[in-house]
Amino acid sequence: MSVTPTTTLDSQLTTTWGPNNSYPDVPMVMSGYTSRLWPHDSQPQFWSKYQVWEWLQQVMDMHQIDASNIPFQNFDMDGHQLCSLSYQDFIRAAGSVGPILFHSLTELKWSGQYHVEIGQLELKPELDFSCPFPDVSYPPGEIYDPSIHPLPVASPTPSSPDIKRSYSRPHQVKKHNPRGTHLWEFIRDILLNPERNPGLIKWEDRTEGVFRFLKSEAVAQLWGKKKNNSSMTYEKLSRAMRYYYKREILERVDGRRLVYKFGRNARGWRESEK
DNA sequence: TCATTTTTTCCTGGTT
């Protein structure tokens, strides 16, 4: 790790992403594909096993928890797999430390782009994104149990040697789902995390899965931020949304503007679903 | 590297 990650932070500000390349003569000059690795280091989904291990060490250290309390072997996986674990899985794999790890990962998945400098560059002042990390809520992806407490305080001294975590867990995750990387999941997660949703999207009919964009351009900006594409617009985002109709991830809701509805192939938005 | 799936870009034309 840390072997000169090729100028990523500062030099990135000058990458001309062509705000409007409506010229037919500018075929993306972009000489070389040199610096093209920044989405990987920051997003947990792309971590290697080693990076997952590093993250574990770091979180343990941060919370002053003896690393020996946690069964590292239960986390012998890459970021991809790590991100597909549910809240419950974390409890299973790390006992009382599970929530802490889950919380940490959730934050990273959400705002792990750069560190704290988000929200000020391109967002309108009216949006008030002042605090990117307010506090944790519940699982981002599929809600398994809303009754679970967000973060039961990291008891300084867990000292629970008698955990029955001998639970080897050989049958790890079966389904590899690139969580949070798809647009509809991104939208869903915003809806499921009111804490982080400053009036961007709102449920129109919770049980039917109908929702409406309140700040269409702001959502597009947020999506663009996640994809490192500052030129994302609602116009383009909505095109992607319309492609979901065919796949029945979304159902068409005509008549009402900015209104969409989750379809039968959309998972994890329902309150009681699993 | 390749095949396939998803998303992005752009556009023409219609609607609210």
Place this chain on the structure above:
DNA sequence: CAACCAGGAAAAAATG
């Protein structure tokens, strides 16, 4: 008129 909606096409990015 501005902001959306519908999709077609094609290119680019993401994934396995």
